Each structure stands twice: as structure tokens, then as C-alpha cells.
Amino acid sequence: MADPLSDILRLAKVEPTVAGGFTAGGAWSIRFPAPDKLKFFAILKGGCWLAIDNHKTPVRIEEGDVILLSLQTSFILAGDLSAVPLDAVKLFEKSKTQVIGDAEDCVQIGGHIRLDGASGAILEDVLPPFIHIKAASPQAASVKWLLDQYVRERARVLPGGEITAAHLVGLMFVQILRLYVDEGAPLASEWLRAIADKQLAPALRLMHETPGRSWRIDELAKASGMSRTAFAVRFKTVAGIAPLAYLTQWRMRLAEHALREENATLAALAERLGYSSESAFSNAFKRVTGCTPRACRRAHSRRAR
Template sequence: MLENTAFMFDRSFMNDPISDILRLASAESVVSGGFTAGGDWAVRFPAPDRLKFFAAVRGELWLGLETEGTTATRVTAGDVLLLTAPERFTLGSDLSRTPIDAQAVFAEQSRPIVDAGGGDDVLMIGGHVRFDTAYAPMVTEALPPLIHIRGDTPDASPMRWIIDRMVDESTEDLPGGGLASAQLAHLLFIHVLRAHLAAGGAVRPGWLRLAVDPRLAPALRLMHTAPGKNWRLDQLAQASAMSRTIFAQRFRSAGGIAPLAYLAHWRMRLATRALRHGDATVASLARDLGYASESAFSHAFKRIVGVSPSHYAASQSYNGRVSHRR
């Protein structure tokens, strides 16, 4: 059975498609530290190669992105920022000032909270969210370039507790501090995502828009819970309380893909993860993902992924050996 194969998620508790995607992408949040500043200041940060988050513990400042035409964002205490765009940005009290380089600021000091100069009117703490490179685009492409959760909104209330604990873990030498910080950062990321969705924030067509659509989510959950089942369009439409035609149209509009095509792609994402980790054979994947034969599974895999399962598995094994030797 599919639920017994090692690559599947733990079904001992209720899951949801967003949790499934984040697990598939091996989402891992890390607190990288923070800084204090005061007076007139500006710090320029390099373009992040992963999702970057900042939480304003105290003070006021501005965020400026380098994209032409974007306006500066005012940040106040309690605000949380999630940057998904891979572009340089500046934080400061006055963005017209010549900024200092963030790498130089952090390289010169070994403490988790560094002094960026001028005092401590502002305290920022930050980190990043890493994903498996094969699945990172699923998350980053679903979100806008910048998410800004304001500290005075109801959804920010639980974040304030998390931020305070993150500061404690960063400034005090507590047992298990590294693990606690990582868990708190991950929880903060989830709350930022929830707050953005609850506020009706921008979501691009795809799996995330499907997951937050109350009419389509039940069908999506069925496909994620039992991807190996031979789902028919009428069964999925019935779960969403729609006719086949209306369901198919609404699903494609929100997800950018037809329902059964989404199911096929979800199966292949699970299959690639299993092959990357060496958790299953082609025969077991074919059986557990609902294909009548290895040949049928291999044909579907090559059509969607671009190579055969055996070639994909061999390439992942080779890449792993090269990485290990390095």
C-alpha cells in the first residue's frame, strides 16, 4: 500500500496540501541573527538565494527593493517581512544615505545580534527558509516578491510571542538554543504564510491558490491523501459540490492545470522525491501510485519529468556521489 512506502508522509494525523508541499520541499527555517542600529543609517543586503525573513522587534525603519518602480516600505515594531524575490535590498532609517554593506557588518562580529552602528533604537532579527532545490520553485513561484505582515493586525499577535522567544534564544546561552531557534523560525514562517492568506494576499495560480480555495480544497485533499487511487473527475467534483464542468473550469482557472493532470504531476513529484532518496523501486512506485504496470508508470514519468525513472534515479545517485566526494 502507498501509505506504507518510506517516501510517503506520515498519515497518523490529519494533513493538508500546504503541509504536504512544504514537507515535499523539505522546508527548513533558520535564524541567522540580527542587528541593532540607531540615528541615521542604511545597510544594503545581497540578493538572497532563498526566502529571507526579517522581524522588527523595536524601532522604525524603511525597506527598499532595487526593482525599478517599487516604493519603499515603512516597517514598524512587530512587523514581519518575507522576501521571496532574489534581488538586493536596503534597510535603513534613511534610504537616501549611502548604505554600508551587510556582509562587512556581519563578518566583523561573531555575536548573533551585531551592532550596525549609531545605537540600538532599532532591533531586527532575521533568517531564511531553505528548500530542496528540486522543489523550491513550487513555493517561491506561488508567492509575491514581498509579504509584509503588519504588527498591529490580529494575525500578527501570535508572531509577537514567537519573535520575543527568538530574541531570547539568540541573546541567551540556553541549552538546545540552536534547535529551538530553528523551530521558532519555522513556526514564524507558517504564521506569515497563514496571515498573508487570511488577509487575501496575492497568490499566483497554482497549488497554493487551489489549497486556499474553500470549494476546491476538499478535492485537492483527496488527491494528496490518496494519490494512488484511481480518482475520476466526477468523484472530485462531487467532493467540491460542483458539476463536472464547473469543477474542471474552476480548478483550471485557480491551478493553471486540469484536475487529473494535477494528480499526475503530484504523483510524479512524489516519485521523484522517492527516487532522489532511494526509498522505493520503480515497481513499488508504479503499484503504489496507481499505475497498472511499470511500463505505464515509466511512460507517465518520462512524459512529465522528461527522462525515464531509471535515468532519473541514476542521475541522482551520480550527483549524490559527486557531492559526497566534494
């Protein structure tokens, strides 16, 4: 069976990278610029405060906690919020790892998740400003294991160590998303919430497995063990969109990706995605995206040059 979350992660071209870290003690504070990608970091020892611009209440982060930031605004990590913050850009200009002060009150390590500039929005748009996975949470054991492996990999200078560490960042990212969904967090009415819904998951898997099939509501409802009406109402309530409208939007996401990455003709794309003609496909594409398939392909070709 298809895995909708994996499909979306592939479409978004999730690219994990290793970043740096720091050891800090005393009255310290660091201001980080607005990230241009998703930022992941963990506290290996001690604790600190996370103060995000435009968020009134600082968040306390303890040893073993993991944070995923998707916001595009500056933030501060601090042992003392009253201390004058250092500029992170200047601090890490020469080395990814820094020591601040003469104590180990806080040891931090991090990484980044870069998403595709065009298709990454499908994931980025549904994430909250930050996700806080607490070490004390019973569900956090899997993240802790991955974090321990990441720390060990960074500590050893072995062949392939950098790519191994990056893959571990990617695995932690997926696990953070799983925990965020499974812990019943207040998700927006989006595909992420639909994926978390155990009743709707079978229907979503079918639509992702064969998006070109002319799915009927009664078929999708049967897969979910619900009546046609109950399924349609639940899907709209949870996902914020009707089932077949979701299918159309997913088809257009796939079409946008194919138009950028492939040389397939519009007729071939139409057939692959379940449209009876090139014109029917083009009309649906323009209705959803606001531009024609040919215009989308030309625009991408100009950006690629």
C-alpha cells in the same frame, strides 16, 4: 485527512535556521546581497525602509512587522535612504549581531528558510518577492506571539536554545504563509491559490491523502459539494490546471522525491502511484518532467557522489 500544505513543506524539505540582527541609529543604511535562501526578519523596535533592487518604491517597515523575502536580488535596509550603505557581508563577517551608530532607532532580528535544491522549487516558485505581515493587522497576533518567544529564546542562553529558535522560525514561516493565503492576497493560479479555496480544499485533501487511487472527477466534485462541470471549471480557473492534471503532477513530484531518496523499483513506484504498469508510469513521468525515471535517478546519483 491529508494536509496539502504540510505535504508540500515536507517535500520541499523546509529547513529553518537562526540568523543575526542589528541595532542601528542615526543616518544608517545596509546593503544585503541577493539571498540564496528565503530570508525572514522582523523589526523589534523603531522602524526602517526596505528598498529592493528593481522595485521602484521603498517599503516602510514598523515595529512588530515581519518580512519574508523570496526574491533573489540585493536589497537595502535603511534608516536614511540617502546614506551610503554599508556592505552587509563585511559588516557581519565577524559577528551575527552588530551595533551601528549610538542610538536604538531600529532593532532588527532575522532568520533563514532553506529549501531543498531539487524539490524546493514547488514552494519557491509560487511565492511573491516579499510578504509583509504588519503588526497592526488583526490576523498578525499569532506571528507576534511566536516572534516574542523567538526573542526570548535568543536572549536566554539555555541548552537546546539554538534548535528551539530555529523551530520558532519554521513556525513563523508556516504562519506567514497562512496569513498570506487567508488575507486574500492576489495569488497566482497555482496550488497555493487552490489550497486557499475552501470549496476545492476537500478534493485536494483526497488527492494528497491517496494519490495512487484512480480518482474520478465526479468523486472529487462530490467531496467539494459541486457538480462535475462546476468543479472542473472552478478548479481550472483557480489552480490554472485541470484536476486530474494536478493529480498527475503531484504524483510526479512524489516520484521525483522517491527516485532521489529511496531504492524502490520502478514497478513498485508505478503501483504506489496508481499506474497499471512500469511503462505507463515511465511515460507519464517523462511527459511531465521531460526525462525518464531512470535518467532522473542516475542524474541524482551523479550529483550525490
